[in-house]
Amino acid sequence: MEYQGGLMESTAVDFATDVNLADFSLGSHHNESTAREMAPAQSLDLYDRLCDFASFGNRTLSFWESMPVLNRLGDPGKEELKTSPLLDRPKRKRMITYAQRQAANIRERKRMFNLNEAFDQLRKKVPTFAYEKRLSRIETLRLAIVYISFMTELLDSYQKKDGCSGLG
DNA sequence: TAGGCCATCTGGTCCT
DNA sequence: AGGACCAGATGGCCTA
Numbered sequence: 001m002e003y004q005g006g007l008m009e010s011t012a013v014d015f016a017t018d019v020n021l022a023d024f025s026l027g028s029h030h031n032e033s034t035a036r037e038m039a040p041a042q043s044l045d046l047y048d049r050l051c052d053f054a055s056f057g058n059r060t061l062s063f064w065e066s067m068p069v070l071n072r073l074g075d076p077g078k079e080e081l082k083t084s085p086l087l088d089r090p091k092r093k094r095m096i097t098y099a100q101r102q103a104a105n106i107r108e109r110k111r112m113f114n115l116n117e118a119f120d121q122l123r124k125k126v127p128t129f130a131y132e133k134r135l136s137r138i139e140t141l142r143l144a145i146v147y148i149s150f151m152t153e154l155l156d157s158y159q160k161k162d163g164c165s166g167l168g
Numbered sequence: 169t170a171g172g173c174c175a176t177c178t179g180g181t182c183c184t
Numbered sequence: 185a186g187g188a189c190c191a192g193a194t195g196g197c198c199t200a
Contacts, residue, residue: 169200170199170200171198171199171200172197172199172200173197173198173199174195174196174197174198175194175195175196175197176193176194176195176196177192177193177194178191178192178193178194179190179191179192180190180191181188181189181190182187182188182189182190183186183187183188183189184185184186184188
């Protein structure tokens with residue numbers, strides 16, 4: 001569990017701090033030039049990175065190999081798992097009936113349905129782009145990360161500029 | 169046709 | 185014991 005948590009945390013940090021995504025153009029309800037005018041200078045770098053959404057998928061193999069988080073999942077990591085005390089424990093063999101397996105399948109389908117509903121809600125919250133096809137799940141997550149970073153930085157810069165201490 | 173994305177099934181693990 | 189969660193495997197669909 002501790003290992004898993006660390007992995008997720010560092011992966012999120014990598015996504016949030018080193019995002020360079022694929023080409024896209026802003027959609028109809030997000031006018032690019034207007035958004036640029038609205039964005040303070042400090043935000044333009046992040047804005048450009050948002051507008052650069054896509055070369056993320058074009059990372060070279062050496063880039064991925066350079067990521068320490070992923071390297072931990074390589075062969076040495078597997079060896080660690082193989083020899084971990086956790087896996088040395090005798091495996092519990094759970095006998096399961098056909099009906100139970102079917103019920104589990106239905107629950108899993110429902111779980112994935114809920115997950116996809118959440119993805120759909122997230123798709124509606126992030127800016128839409130002139131894609132012919134809808135965002136995939138991974139694209140949605142990556143774009144949401146960049147979008148949140150952009151909006152956070154935008155808010156910070158406005159607060160600094162106006163000298164206000166907060167909204168509340 | 170290869171590669172990406174997704175749905176589904178499945179077995180293992182964790183948690184209540 | 186059983187549900188939730190997760191990851192691997194597999195097959196279908198779509199696009200370049």
